[in-house]
Amino acid sequence: MLVSAHVLGVNVQPTVEIGGMIARTPGIKRGSPHLAGTGVLVRTIARLHMQGLLPEEIAAEYGHLTLAQVHAALAYYLANREAFAVEIAAEDTEAERLESEHRHPACSA
Numbered sequence: 001m002l003v004s005a006h007v008l009g010v011n012v013q014p015t016v017e018i019g020g021m022i023a024r025t026p027g028i029k030r031g032s033p034h035l036a037g038t039g040v041l042v043r044t045i046a047r048l049h050m051q052g053l054l055p056e057e058i059a060a061e062y063g064h065l066t067l068a069q070v071h072a073a074l075a076y077y078l079a080n081r082e083a084f085a086v087e088i089a090a091e092d093t094e095a096e097r098l099e100s101e102h103r104h105p106a107c108s109a
Contacts, residue, residue, distance in 0.1 A: 042084075045070055046077040048061070
């Protein structure tokens with residue numbers, strides 16, 4: 001016999017579909033995957049995790065994110081790890097290029 005949570009007096013939160021937690025919209029964050037409704041990129045969450053932060057620490061660092069959002073970002077990253085590795089490497093190369101262009105000549109010696 002199936003009994004509803006309402007009949008039992010249990011407070012049940014609505015189900016969250018995790019597929020809607022990640023957005024990839026042209027014109028927003030250059031089309032990079034981000035947590036829907038936020039400006040936080042999936043790769044930002046992944047980088048923090050790679051630096052050793054736990055999901056709970058990341059959620060605390062970004063007070064407006066839920067732990068579920070952080071886990072969704074990490075799951076998305078892990079499912080697409082190869083694509084992110086290419087994207088992160090390209091971002092690092094571009095950062096190094098910009099730094100070398102703007103480095104003071106005395107710092108190069």
